[in-house]
Amino acid sequence: MPETLDNPEVPVPEELKGQVKITTLDRIYNWGRRSSVWPMMFGLACCGIEMIAAAASRYDLARFGMEIMRPSPRQTDLIIVSGTVTKKMLPQIIRLYNQMPEPKYVVAMGACACGGGPFKEGYSVVSGIDKFLPVDVYIPGCPPTPQALLHGLITLQKKIDKQSIRKVKWYQKHESREVPVPLLGPDLIDPRDFPELEECEPSES
Numbered sequence: 420m421p422e423t424l425d426n427p428e429v430p431v432p433e434e435l436k437g438q439v440k441i442t443t444l445d446r447i448y449n450w451g452r453r454s455s456v457w458p459m460m461f462g463l464a465c466c467g468i469e470m471i472a473a474a475a476s477r478y479d480l481a482r483f484g485m486e487i488m489r490p491s492p493r494q495t496d497l498i499i500v501s502g503t504v505t506k507k508m509l510p511q512i513i514r515l516y517n518q519m520p521e522p523k524y525v526v527a528m529g530a531c532a533c534g535g536g537p538f539k540e541g542y543s544v545v546s547g548i549d550k551f552l553p554v555d556v557y558i559p560g561c562p563p564t565p566q567a568l569l570h571g572l573i574t575l576q577k578k579i580d581k582q583s584i585r586k587v588k589w590y591q592k593h594e595s596r597e598v599p600v601p602l603l604g605p606d607l608i609d610p611r612d613f614p615e616l617e618e619c620e621p622s623e624s
């Protein structure tokens with residue numbers, strides 16, 4: 420909530436005393452961002468079904484300003500990684516994330532997205548999306564219920580409330596770098612493990 424202005428060095432007319440409120444640019448930015456998060460319409464496996472249920476009328480994401488799910492990453496600021504992340508799908512997920520405008524957030528929904536779940540260490544599955552993307556909120560469960568997803572999204576709103584435009588990376592002077600797209604081969608290759616690969620253009624395959 421805004422605070423009452425009680426700084427004796429700032430002159431306030433007598434009739435306005437007690438009524439003038441102060442706020443900060445951070446609060447205005449954060450209020451705008453947290454009240455209109457646009458998730459990507461994007462599901463990976465069984466958890467995606469619960470995500471769809473959370474968006475329907477019974478659980479009603481619209482109550483949190485998140486009812487607009489967009490099929491294009493260019494129009495979204497939240498990617499809910501809802502399901503098993505296979506090595507084959509991972510490069511596409513990273514590309515989608517890179518195509519989202521900033522500020523942008525990542526929610527890992529379910530045991531698979533958080534750490535590999537029942538398929539952890541499987542030959543075709545990644546042990547958690549956080550090995551590749553900066554996850555803001557983890558939602559455990561197999562699958563998490565729609566209520567758990569809503570709780571995770573409220574947690575994300577609380578995180579946004581605490582951010583400052585002076586510190587978050589997307590408002591800094593330096594240009595933010597895209598997340599390197601892993602290369603598919605006999606196994607995944609993360610370009611961050613090989614600096615010489617990071618200098619190459621990612622493959623379009």
Ligand code: SF4
Binds near residue numbers: 465502528
């Ligand atoms: S966490 Fe469970 S429900 Fe969710 S995608 Fe993995 S196996 Fe399916």
